[in-house]
Amino acid sequence: MIDVKARKVVALAGGVGGAKLALGLQLALSPGNLTVIVNTGDDFEHFGLAISPDVDTVCYTLAGKVDIEKGWGLQGESWNVLTALKALSAPTWFQLGDRDLATHMERTRLLQAGWSLSQITEHFCRLWGVSSHVLPMSDQPFRTLIRTQAGELLAFQEYFVREHCEPSVAEIIFQHAEGISPAPQVLSSIEAADLVVICPSNPWVSIDPILALTGIVPALKMKPVIAVSPIIQGKTVKGPAAKMAQELGLEASAAAVLGHYTDFVNGFIYDQLDGDIFTSDNYPGIIKKTTNTIMKNDEDKLGLAIETLKLGERLLENTQNND
Amino acid sequence: MIDVKARKVVALAGGVGGAKLALGLQLALSPGNLTVIVNTGDDFEHFGLAISPDVDTVCYTLAGKVDIEKGWGLQGESWNVLTALKALSAPTWFQLGDRDLATHMERTRLLQAGWSLSQITEHFCRLWGVSSHVLPMSDQPFRTLIRTQAGELLAFQEYFVREHCEPSVAEIIFQHAEGISPAPQVLSSIEAADLVVICPSNPWVSIDPILALTGIVPALKMKPVIAVSPIIQGKTVKGPAAKMAQELGLEASAAAVLGHYTDFVNGFIYDQLDGDIFTSDNYPGIIKKTTNTIMKNDEDKLGLAIETLKLGERLLENTQNND
Numbered sequence: 001m002i003d004v005k006a007r008k009v010v011a012l013a014g015g016v017g018g019a020k021l022a023l024g025l026q027l028a029l030s031p032g033n034l035t036v037i038v039n040t041g042d043d044f045e046h047f048g049l050a051i052s053p054d055v056d057t058v059c060y061t062l063a064g065k066v067d068i069e070k071g072w073g074l075q076g077e078s079w080n081v082l083t084a085l086k087a088l089s090a091p092t093w094f095q096l097g098d099r100d101l102a103t104h105m106e107r108t109r110l111l112q113a114g115w116s117l118s119q120i121t122e123h124f125c126r127l128w129g130v131s132s133h134v135l136p137m138s139d140q141p142f143r144t145l146i147r148t149q150a151g152e153l154l155a156f157q158e159y160f161v162r163e164h165c166e167p168s169v170a171e172i173i174f175q176h177a178e179g180i181s182p183a184p185q186v187l188s189s190i191e192a193a194d195l196v197v198i199c200p201s202n203p204w205v206s207i208d209p210i211l212a213l214t215g216i217v218p219a220l221k222m223k224p225v226i227a228v229s230p231i232i233q234g235k236t237v238k239g240p241a242a243k244m245a246q247e248l249g250l251e252a253s254a255a256a257v258l259g260h261y262t263d264f265v266n267g268f269i270y271d272q273l274d275g276d277i278f279t280s281d282n283y284p285g286i287i288k289k290t291t292n293t294i295m296k297n298d299e300d301k302l303g304l305a306i307e308t309l310k311l312g313e314r315l316l317e318n319t320q321n322n323d
Numbered sequence: 324m325i326d327v328k329a330r331k332v333v334a335l336a337g338g339v340g341g342a343k344l345a346l347g348l349q350l351a352l353s354p355g356n357l358t359v360i361v362n363t364g365d366d367f368e369h370f371g372l373a374i375s376p377d378v379d380t381v382c383y384t385l386a387g388k389v390d391i392e393k394g395w396g397l398q399g400e401s402w403n404v405l406t407a408l409k410a411l412s413a414p415t416w417f418q419l420g421d422r423d424l425a426t427h428m429e430r431t432r433l434l435q436a437g438w439s440l441s442q443i444t445e446h447f448c449r450l451w452g453v454s455s456h457v458l459p460m461s462d463q464p465f466r467t468l469i470r471t472q473a474g475e476l477l478a479f480q481e482y483f484v485r486e487h488c489e490p491s492v493a494e495i496i497f498q499h500a501e502g503i504s505p506a507p508q509v510l511s512s513i514e515a516a517d518l519v520v521i522c523p524s525n526p527w528v529s530i531d532p533i534l535a536l537t538g539i540v541p542a543l544k545m546k547p548v549i550a551v552s553p554i555i556q557g558k559t560v561k562g563p564a565a566k567m568a569q570e571l572g573l574e575a576s577a578a579a580v581l582g583h584y585t586d587f588v589n590g591f592i593y594d595q596l597d598g599d600i601f602t603s604d605n606y607p608g609i610i611k612k613t614t615n616t617i618m619k620n621d622e623d624k625l626g627l628a629i630e631t632l633k634l635g636e637r638l639l640e641n642t643q644n645n646d
Contacts, residue, residue, distance in 0.1 A: 048371045048431035080401045084425030088450060090432065098421055102407030108371035109413065127411060 014206025016071035018199035019061035024305030031131035041144030041209035337529020339394035341522035342384035347624030364467030364532035547638035
């Protein structure tokens with residue numbers, strides 16, 4: 001039997017939830033065998049600085065530097081700049097820690113010096129000793145906007161952080177998304193992968209931006225792909241996916257998540273608390289599996305990663321049997 | 324006799340030395356009677372942030388927030404971001420304190436929101452309780468460059484901070500300076516002033532940029548103007564003025580400073596240590612006066628300000644006698 005550690009895995013991820021499973025996969029696989037393709041639709045400029053929230057969350061998590069409590073930002077962070085911004089009556093809705101700020105500043109400097117976001121991310125990961133490959137989904141600007149039911153158009157972070165996801169969502173808009181290419185190595189890493197894992201990130205605002213890029217869905221169709229549901233018993237551990245689904249007239253359920261991915265998914269993992277939601281008639285070609293998907297600690301992350309890789313082995317066996 | 328406190332004074336200033344006399348004048352005059360016009364030729368972008376070193380030094384000094392030891396930056400500053408930048412192998416030659424950084428971030432944000440540098444400076448001064456008016460010399464970009472004798476072209480802060488003024492200066496270049504207008508209120512504040520004081524700042528790189536703006540020299544010619552020498556016994560308290568003068572083939576002396584300003588200066592203050600440098604033949608139309616110009620504490624600053632204002636009264640009497 002093949003050692004699952006030796007598998008080459010590509011994970012598609014957004015922020016906190018995606019980063020947690022990515023860390024589990026990193027712990028489960030041989031060093032260097034994980035590539036994480038990260039949503040950049042949440043990227044924005046704040047105080048003139050280029051901020052990539054999901055890329056940073058994934059990198060900090062894989063580097064073992066993330067604030068475990070919050071799931072984002074840096075451990076042992078200080079907030080001197082934010083306190084000073086407050087004193088200047090500046091907007092402080094986006095939590096900028098002092099050390100995190102250095103990341104944004106150096107990213108901005110390097111972008112202005114002509115580096116791509118991919119090159120900068122690779123540079124940071126090398127400095128931080130991250131063994132996995134982290135690829136921003138694209139080096140071209142891609143902006144996820146939220147049109148609220150009140151008619152307002154918000155940048156994603158404005159909706160997510162400043163407005164605490166309170167406005168009802170009427171539409172998710174990918175601005176200038178047409179014809180945007182994935183970053184270098186994104187398609188080739190999918191081609192070289194044994195297995196692709198869609199992390200338990202928000203399907204509509206964290207994963208869909210990646211899927212919207214030229215060539216991604218066709219590349220996924222060539223590979224065994226497992227999606228892990230971020231929705232558990234109609235709710236999410238973190239983030240607005242369930243609330244958003246309801247507002248968009250979708251069902252807030254693991255079944256709706258699977259329904260969203262049926263075009264290219266071969267395996268689906270959802271929480272054991274949702275054990276009885278599928279009948280044998282539902283998506284019969286897709287292997288479904290329940291397990292604990294709530295990742296409270298590294299053991300949970302590793303556990304979910306191993307269950308995912310095991311399902312991957314079943315998919316790979318099926319592929320071989322079909323050959 | 325007129326109360327000198329009631330005089331309206333405009334001071335032209337660069338960084339540390341200029342800010343010190345500006346504070347002395349603020350202490351000597353009634354609140355609101357001092358306007359400081361500040362060099363912006365040193366302004367630059369760093370990590371995507373708009374930095375105005377001289378404007379900040381003047382504002383921090385007048386607000387009583389400056390680091391007294393260094394003469395620039397904020398008292399009780401912390402350096403968490405700079406430490407994190409170092410860990411990212413980012414350039415750290417420009418000392419960015421955490422609280423100082425908030426100033427640059429908020430300035431950058433407001434500039435991008437369409438505010439002018441003047442409006443932002445006024446906003447900060449109001450927040451910081453500065454009773455004087457601080458006017459950046461212009462809201463248009465003006466860049467002082469240093470061409471070194473080795474042929475390199477450096478932004479002023481690169482020469483001044485990164486290279487520690489070590490390269491020999493071949494030429495001072497004011498980039499895109501032609502036709503640049505002073506900021507709103509700069510000319511009208513000179514017109515409304517009883518007296519103009521050229522602070523002991525570097526004549527070539529701190530004061531000349533102000534003088535290069537459209538309409539400044541003609542406005543000065545209509546007013547009693549006193550210059551205070553930054554050069555004492557061929558040296559400066561701080562900064563490269565003396566070294567620069569020698570490299571440019573000029574004399575590094577108080578007399579050379581006066582020679583530089585003769586077109587529009589009516590009074591000149593230089594240090595008592597240079598007591599005997601002028602004969603009655605030297606610039607006979609200009610009243611010269613010696614005093615202590617080394618400002619080690621607020622008493623020195625106030626003392627020099629009072630001596631300057633007293634000389635101003637003599638100039639104003641002369642003007643009245645000539646009427």
